[in-house]
Amino acid sequence: MKKILFPTDFSTVATNAFIHALEFAKIVHAEIVLLHTFEIPMYDTQFFPANYAILYDSLALSQFDAFKEQVPMLRELAEGRNLQNIKLSHRLTEGDLLSNIVAIIQEEHIDFIIMGTAGASGWDAFFMGTHTANSISATNVPLLCVPEQAIFKPISVIGFTTRFRTKDKKALKKVLNIARKTNAIVKCLYVKTSNSDVTKETIAAWEEEFSADPVQFHVIHSDEVATSIEDFIQYKEIDVLTMLPYKRSFFEGIFNPSLTKKMARNLEIPILAIPVE
Numbered sequence: 001m002k003k004i005l006f007p008t009d010f011s012t013v014a015t016n017a018f019i020h021a022l023e024f025a026k027i028v029h030a031e032i033v034l035l036h037t038f039e040i041p042m043y044d045t046q047f048f049p050a051n052y053a054i055l056y057d058s059l060a061l062s063q064f065d066a067f068k069e070q071v072p073m074l075r076e077l078a079e080g081r082n083l084q085n086i087k088l089s090h091r092l093t094e095g096d097l098l099s100n101i102v103a104i105i106q107e108e109h110i111d112f113i114i115m116g117t118a119g120a121s122g123w124d125a126f127f128m129g130t131h132t133a134n135s136i137s138a139t140n141v142p143l144l145c146v147p148e149q150a151i152f153k154p155i156s157v158i159g160f161t162t163r164f165r166t167k168d169k170k171a172l173k174k175v176l177n178i179a180r181k182t183n184a185i186v187k188c189l190y191v192k193t194s195n196s197d198v199t200k201e202t203i204a205a206w207e208e209e210f211s212a213d214p215v216q217f218h219v220i221h222s223d224e225v226a227t228s229i230e231d232f233i234q235y236k237e238i239d240v241l242t243m244l245p246y247k248r249s250f251f252e253g254i255f256n257p258s259l260t261k262k263m264a265r266n267l268e269i270p271i272l273a274i275p276v277e
Contacts, residue, residue: 001029001031001087002030002111002112003032003108003109003112004021004025004033004111005101005104005108005112005113005114005141006033006034006114007036007101007115008034008035008036009036010036013117014115014116015074015077016150017114017146018074019077019081019152020114020144020146020152020270023081023083023152024112024114025083027155027178027182028178030086030111031086031087031088032086032089033089033090033104033110034074034089034090035093035104036090037094037095037097037100038092038094091104101113105141111141111142112141112142112143113143114143114146115143115144115145116145116146116147116148117146140275141275142174142272142273142274143273144270145270145272147268147269150269150270154182154239155178156185156239157184157185157239158175158178158184158185158186158238158240158241159186159187159188159189159232159240159241159242160187160215160242161188161191161241161244162244163190163198164190164198167276168276169209171242171244172186172188172210175272175274176210176213176214176215179214180214184214185214185215185216186213187218187238188215188218189220189228189232190203190218190220191222191225191228192219193222193223193225203219218232220232229241233269239269241271241272242271242272242274243271243272243274244276
C-alpha cells in the first residue's frame with residue numbers, strides 16, 4: 001500500500017487539504033501519515049537554572065494536548081465523507097518542519113506529499129530558500145499542492161504540462177495510472193514559444209506511443225506561457241494540473257518565484273508537481 005505524508009498545522013487551509021488527501025488516498029489505495037511538528041523555544045538556562053526542565057515539559061505537554069484535540073476532528077471529517085476505512089497514523093514530533101519531513105519520508109517510505117499551499121504558522125517562509133528546496137527535493141517525492149480556495153471535486157480531467165523531453169514520459173505514465181483509477185482523461189499541454197526546439201516529428205511520435213491511453217495532446221503557439229496555461233485550464237475544464245519543474249530543485253521550483261509558484265497561488269485547482277529525474 002502506498003503512503004501519503006500529510007503535514008498539517010491544523011489551520012483551515014490544512015483541513016481543506018486534508019479532504020483532498022483523503023480522496024486522493026482512496027484513488028491510489030494509500031494510507032495517510034499525518035504529521036504535526038512543534039518547536040520548543042530556546043532559553044538561556046543561566047536564567048532558568050532550576051525550572052527549565054519543568055518549563056520545557058509544560059510546553060511539550062500543551063502541544064500534545066492540542067494534538068489530541070485536533071486529530072479526532074480529522075477522523076470525524078473522514079467519517080463524514082465515508083472514508084473512515086482509510087488508514088491514518090499520526091506523528092507529533094519536536095523540531096523544525098523541514099528536518100521532520102525529510103526524516104519521515106525516509107522512515108515511512110513515503111510515496112506522495114499532500115499539503116495546503118498557504119496557511120498559518122508561516123509555512124510560506126518555511127518553504128523559501130535553497131536549503132529547504134534542495135533538502136526535500138533529494139527525496140524525489142511528488143507533491144500535491146492544494147490552494148486555499150480549492151474545493152474537492154471528482155477528478156475527470158487531469159492537465160499535464162510537458163516539453164516533450166524523454167524524461168517526461170515517466171511522469172506521464174504515473175499520471176495515466178491515476179487517471180485510469182478515476183476514469184479520467186489526461187490532456188497534455190505544450191506551449192510552443194518562439195524559442196521552442198520541439199519538432200512536429202517528436203510530437204507525432206508521442207501521439208503514436210500513447211495512442212492506446214486516455215490522453216490528448218494540445219499544442220499552443222504563444223510566448224505567454226503562464227497565460228496560455230491559465231486559459232488551457234479554464235477552457236479544457238482541468239480538475240488537477242500536473243507540472244514538472246525544470247532546472248531547479250523540486251520545492252524551489254514550486255515555492256520560490258517561478259511559473260509553478262504563480263500557478264499554485266493564482267489557481268483554484270490542485271497542482272501535482274512531479275520531480276523530473
